[in-house]
Amino acid sequence: MIGLNHYLLLATILFGIGVYGVFSKRNAVAILMSIELMLNAVNINFVAINKFIQPSNTIGQLFAIFVIVVAAAEVSVGLALIISIYRHKKSVNLSDFNLMKW
Amino acid sequence: MQNILQISWIIPVLPFLAFACIGLFLHRWPKAAAAMSILAIGGSFVLSLLVALKVFTGDPGQVFELSARWLSMPGLRVDMGIMIDPLTAVMLIVVTTVALLVQIYSLGYMDKDPGFASYFAYQSAFAGSMLGLVVASNFGQLFVFWELVGICSYLLIGFWFGKDSAKNAAIKAFVTNRVGDFGFLLGILFLTIVFGTLNFGELSTQLIGYDNIAVLLPISILLFFGPMGKSAQFPLHVWLPDAMEGPTPVSALIHAATMVAAGVYLIARAFFIFSHTPQAMFFIAVVGGFTALFAASIALVQNDIKRILAYSTLSQLGYMVMAMGIGAMTAGMFHLMTHAFFKSLLFLAAGSVIHALHEEQDIWKMGQLSQKMPVTTWTFVIGALALAGIPPLAGFWSKDEILLGAYVGGYTGLYILGSLVAFMTAFYMFRLIFTAFFGSNTNGHHAHESAPVMTVPLIILAILSIVAGFVGSPYMNNIFGHFITAPGVVHHEANLGIMVISSLIALAGIVLAWIIYQRKIINHESLRQRFSGIYNLLSNKYYLDEIYAWLIAVFVDGGARLLEWVDLKIVNGAINGLAFFTGWSGRTLRYTEDGQVQTYALYLFTGVVIILITALMAVFTAIV
Numbered sequence: 001m002i003g004l005n006h007y008l009l010l011a012t013i014l015f016g017i018g019v020y021g022v023f024s025k026r027n028a029v030a031i032l033m034s035i036e037l038m039l040n041a042v043n044i045n046f047v048a049i050n051k052f053i054q055p056s057n058t059i060g061q062l063f064a065i066f067v068i069v070v071a072a073a074e075v076s077v078g079l080a081l082i083i084s085i086y087r088h089k090k091s092v093n094l095s096d097f098n099l100m101k102w
Numbered sequence: 103m104q105n106i107l108q109i110s111w112i113i114p115v116l117p118f119l120a121f122a123c124i125g126l127f128l129h130r131w132p133k134a135a136a137a138m139s140i141l142a143i144g145g146s147f148v149l150s151l152l153v154a155l156k157v158f159t160g161d162p163g164q165v166f167e168l169s170a171r172w173l174s175m176p177g178l179r180v181d182m183g184i185m186i187d188p189l190t191a192v193m194l195i196v197v198t199t200v201a202l203l204v205q206i207y208s209l210g211y212m213d214k215d216p217g218f219a220s221y222f223a224y225q226s227a228f229a230g231s232m233l234g235l236v237v238a239s240n241f242g243q244l245f246v247f248w249e250l251v252g253i254c255s256y257l258l259i260g261f262w263f264g265k266d267s268a269k270n271a272a273i274k275a276f277v278t279n280r281v282g283d284f285g286f287l288l289g290i291l292f293l294t295i296v297f298g299t300l301n302f303g304e305l306s307t308q309l310i311g312y313d314n315i316a317v318l319l320p321i322s323i324l325l326f327f328g329p330m331g332k333s334a335q336f337p338l339h340v341w342l343p344d345a346m347e348g349p350t351p352v353s354a355l356i357h358a359a360t361m362v363a364a365g366v367y368l369i370a371r372a373f374f375i376f377s378h379t380p381q382a383m384f385f386i387a388v389v390g391g392f393t394a395l396f397a398a399s400i401a402l403v404q405n406d407i408k409r410i411l412a413y414s415t416l417s418q419l420g421y422m423v424m425a426m427g428i429g430a431m432t433a434g435m436f437h438l439m440t441h442a443f444f445k446s447l448l449f450l451a452a453g454s455v456i457h458a459l460h461e462e463q464d465i466w467k468m469g470q471l472s473q474k475m476p477v478t479t480w481t482f483v484i485g486a487l488a489l490a491g492i493p494p495l496a497g498f499w500s501k502d503e504i505l506l507g508a509y510v511g512g513y514t515g516l517y518i519l520g521s522l523v524a525f526m527t528a529f530y531m532f533r534l535i536f537t538a539f540f541g542s543n544t545n546g547h548h549a550h551e552s553a554p555v556m557t558v559p560l561i562i563l564a565i566l567s568i569v570a571g572f573v574g575s576p577y578m579n580n581i582f583g584h585f586i587t588a589p590g591v592v593h594h595e596a597n598l599g600i601m602v603i604s605s606l607i608a609l610a611g612i613v614l615a616w617i618i619y620q621r622k623i624i625n626h627e628s629l630r631q632r633f634s635g636i637y638n639l640l641s642n643k644y645y646l647d648e649i650y651a652w653l654i655a656v657f658v659d660g661g662a663r664l665l666e667w668v669d670l671k672i673v674n675g676a677i678n679g680l681a682f683f684t685g686w687s688g689r690t691l692r693y694t695e696d697g698q699v700q701t702y703a704l705y706l707f708t709g710v711v712i713i714l715i716t717a718l719m720a721v722f723t724a725i726v
Binding site (some may be wrong): 019022030097098101 | 695696697698699700703704707
């Protein structure tokens with residue numbers, strides 16, 4: 001029987017993969033995708049906890065939809081930034097963007 | 103006649119007015135400045151005479167006091183005012199007489215000096231300060247004028263400031279006095295803390311029946327520091343011989359009336375405090391006695407006419423302080439008065455000689471002055487006889503009373519010491535006279551008698567040196583002792599035996615000087631060679647100046663060097679080290695800012711994780 005813990009475990013693994021991606025990938029698009037992973041891990045938590053802890057209302061599920069909407073907007077802004085940078089430097093590799101240093 | 107006391111506050115104000123007038127308006131007209139100054143001190147002199155007449159025809163215990171609040175704050179109140187009692191009256195007479203005569207004499211001595219006007223301005227300020235000190239009704243006012251006297255002496259000793267020696271002597275006098283004044287000020291503050299008042303009258307009332315020696319002893323010793331500096335007692339005496347660098351009339355003033363007299367006067371004024379503590383009195387007596395002997399021994403071998411007189415002043419001051427210490431306050435004040443007359447006479451006569459010989463001060467280069475300068479010579483001899491204590495001159499009566507006080511008071515050691523000093527005094531004074539005035543004129547100088555403006559003050563002072571002693575003699579029923587007295591002062595009937603002995607001792611000193619320096623029966627050169635060790639010790643003033651210079655070099659300069667090191671290495675080191683550390687940490691830590699967004703995100707994440715762990719641990723420990 002699949003219970004709350006399984007969902008939480010899945011969400012934790014997904015979130016961990018997302019964090020790892022954000023810190024280790026050099027490709028800006030890959031980082032955006034990792035951020036999506038982290039957001040979706042959170043969404044799973046919202047829905048699962050809503051289902052198992054308080055099934056009588058649907059606030060958690062509603063919140064997940066909000067997150068998806070915001071994530072879509074965020075991705076579009078992020079991609080626009082990446083395209084703009086790419087036009088400037090012909091690269092999406094973050095190692096090339098280190099102007100703000102000592 | 104009560105009115106004369108009411109307006110006696112004018113006495114110290116007049117010279118100050120003269121000082122201000124000369125400084126502001128008259129400094130371009132030397133003659134007018136001198137006239138102004140002499141008129142002012144003359145006015146003070148006349149007023150002082152009237153005041154004294156009033157006081158000495160009245161009751162000895164009477165005190166007239168008039169004061170106004172000058173400075174007031176919690177825990178300290180200083181009034182400015184006047185207090186007239188017999189002690190004050192005597193001092194007023196002495197100070198104004200000597201100051202007036204010195205200023206008249208200065209007309210001749212300082213003639214054609216480029217600083218003529220400012221000289222008289224300083225003289226006025228000096229006399230005014232001393233008069234303010236004398237009439238002071240409390241320790242606060244006394245201290246203010248005490249310091250004014252100090253600054254005026256500094257200005258006058260360094261009057262010829264073009265000379266390095268004069269400049270250094272002025273600084274030495276001032277700095278040495280600061281040492282004593284610091285103790286004096288501490289004593290005054292101590293007094294106001296313990297008794298809550300500085301007024302002489304109130305203090306003496308409070309002290310009746312007060313016998314907490316643990317409080318009074320430090321107060322007395324600290325107060326005595328003032329006289330030690332001003333009246334040049336060992337070990338703060340070093341400034342007085344060097345003060346000879348000033349013009350000679352200034353030396354006369356300093357030595358007789360306005361500077362060194364202040365210290366002795368203070369002991370007399372505060373006698374009611376000192377006499378409460380036998381230990382302090384003993385200390386004062388010993389310091390005075392030691393100074394008397396110490397200075398007299400140095401005077402034996404000096405060759406500079408002014409230095410001999412300077413050391414004799416030191417010695418006589420020691421006498422006065424010793425008299426105070428053994429409780430013979432009356433005798434001490436009596437000696438202060440007679441000494442003021444004959445010592446100013448001696449200095450002014452010496453100045454007349456120096457003036458005639460164009461600044462020559464070595465007694466061996468003088469000689470035969472008795473024929474060329476008769477008035478100066480015979481007035482000088484009168485002064486020397488008075489100083490030596492030959493009856494019936496002034497010095498005899500006062501010195502005799504001190505010796506009598508020591509003898510009857512049971513201070514046999516001090517009596518013998520005093521007699522020895524009397525012998526030495528007679529000897530060195532007549533060594534000076536036989537050499538400088540009656541010796542052979544080896545130098546071929548052409549001295550001539552000084553102008554009347556200089557000789558008339560000499561004659562007046564000579565007369566005073568002869569007659570001033572009679573006021574304290576049995577012939578006038580010791581009227582001086584009748585008026586100048588205080589609780590605790592011991593008074594003794596004149597003792598014929600003591601008188602005869604001290605006269606014989608003085609005579610012996612004169613005869614010995616006559617044998618060695620006039621008849622030359624004993625060759626003084628061979629004497630000097632035989633006792634060359636002692637001679638060198640004495641002529642180098644026991645090397646005290648060198649010892650002080652060494653002490654200053656080691657402790658003051660050494661301390662300064664230590665502090666310089668602390669400042670450079672530790673203080674500056676701390677500041678520079680802090681700056682260097684800041685720069686170094688900035689240079690090192692900037693490498694964490696590598697411009698990689700991911701690195702920053704990692705720092706952020708790490709921070710969040712640390713905060714989370716801390717918060718969770720707090721929660722867990724709260725649960726457990």
